[in-house]
Amino acid sequence: MTTAPVKSSPLGLTVLVLLHHRPLHPYGIQQLLKQWGKEQVVNVGQRAGLYRTIERLQAGGLIAVRQTERDQQYPERTVYEVTDEGRAVTREWLEQMLAVPKAEFPVFPAALSNMLMLEPDEVTPILERRAAHLADQRAALEHLFTETPPGMPRITLIENEYLLAVLTAEERWLQGVLSDLRDGRLTWSREMLTAFEEASSQAE
Known part of the structure; x- marks a missing residue:
């Protein structure tokens, strides 16, 4: 079964790059984005947007569930890791975004x-x-x-x-x-x- 291509986005690229460093759950991704000052360039204010991006990346086969963490202090957390396909797509997106000016409509x-x-x-x-x-x-x-x-x-x-x-x-x-x-x-x-x-x- 083949998966549909995932449309590139600044947040999607940044999530993939973070998962290159280590597997993370969504809250950890959001905290790391803020810790690294990435909220200057990607919209991480709404957690719902981050969850939708993660869902798209998973549906496209670019990330996968690594494990589910269970802790009495926190709700159940799903930890994600980048796949081999995700690593290839990350490089493709990054090269495209760096090299080609996009027609944006601010x-x-x-x-x-x-x-x-x-x-x-x-x-x-x-x-x-x-x-x-x-x-x-x-x-x-x-x-x-x-x-x-x-x-x-x-x-x-x-x-x-x-x-x-x-x-x-x-x-x-x-x-x-x-x-x-x-x-x-x-x-x-x-x-x-x-x-x-x-x-x-x-x-x-």
Whole structure:
């Protein structure tokens, strides 16, 4: 009986990588994700999402039940281990995710594309709030680096290094947009947009 291919996901990849180190039960996986700071790059806030991912990996033959732990202090816990197929798929997913940019659809660009529904003076304070959130996130990431023990290999925090670079770039871009909004270099109105629409229709 053949199993259906499992669709790759950031959480699925991370679970497989953790199980390369040692067999784990779901609670142990969640704790290790947080301990290693992986919640910065994968969504581990909802345990239900982790359980669904584990179910998909098991159904696809990428992980298997190693044993069931029974302890009077805790509910019964199922311990999982990665299979040979899971090891091969882990490498395949990792290479694909590293090498090929994926067409993703994050929330912010979608909101930007519809920003013209608001007036420029409405948008400015909203984007100022985003800039404040970005500054807080950047400060939190910078703090992580100051807390890093001396001699820790750079590779262990490479994802945070990337996130910091992206945050810094977005923050710089956003400050430029805010400056243009405040100075009137970036502006629009219903009349302006209507006139553009009419001109575009006539050009067709």
